[in-house]
Amino acid sequence: MTEHTEDQISCEQVIRSVWDYLDDEIDAERKERIRRHLEICDHCRDQYTFEGAFVRSVSRLLDADDDAESLRARIEVALVRHGFERK
């Protein structure tokens, strides 16, 4: 854990904000205080790195494109029955 002065925030506060920080859901002032804390605190920085890798992995793995062409064709056939004109 890192010693902190009055204008800094504690490790607990930093860890409490881990997801808000990674999701960019906190105000600029708090974000900057966390950023400064991470510069000097190995423990918190390691956990942020870990959690950041996790979130990116979830996004990347779930974002993988499926082969949607057969579904697209099926949907267009259904749409045509309701007036949709295909090229």
Next chain:
Amino acid sequence: MDSADTHHPRPTEAEFRAEALRWLPNVSRYARLLTRDKSDADDLTQETFLRAYLSWTTFQPGSDCRKWLFTICRHLFLRSQQRERRVVSVEDPETDLQKTAELYWEASASGLENLFLRIDLGPALEQALHGMPVEYREVVILVDVEDYTYADAAAALGVPVGTVRSRLFRARRLLQESLIEHARDIGLVAPSVAPDSDERILT
């Protein structure tokens, strides 16, 4: 300008392709995570686009068509379930915070800091997601994949922002638990308990 003057009851092919069908992969993925079944998801996706086509007058030109499609998809899913809204178990942010820290320490102690880069977690992730209540699944897909802000997700789901936040935190914790367990199952890390001395190989 009155949109009725410029907006036809049915979109042209070009308009529907440009505005709606371009989001087919996103809607399909969302449907799959809602239904947990590819066949059901395909049916739901098709119904979503049909409903969008037939209800085109309710789409506001210039607005976010992807979000509109997601709303239709979700409503159709909820209706198909004919379910009353379930109350998610009481969520305790303090417990989630503590568990999150514990999970990190556990992973760190097991040499799993690079876990998410080292193995193909796709199947394990899908399995873990499918094992979660729909309230958690949908917030993960909206925020982590579709890049909704917490406020946008809250609007889409009809819940307060704080609920989105707590569900997302809980969902991520549950996913991490599952993935770390998966890593152990496939032998990525040594057992956490040290072997007996007579089993050690001394060199």
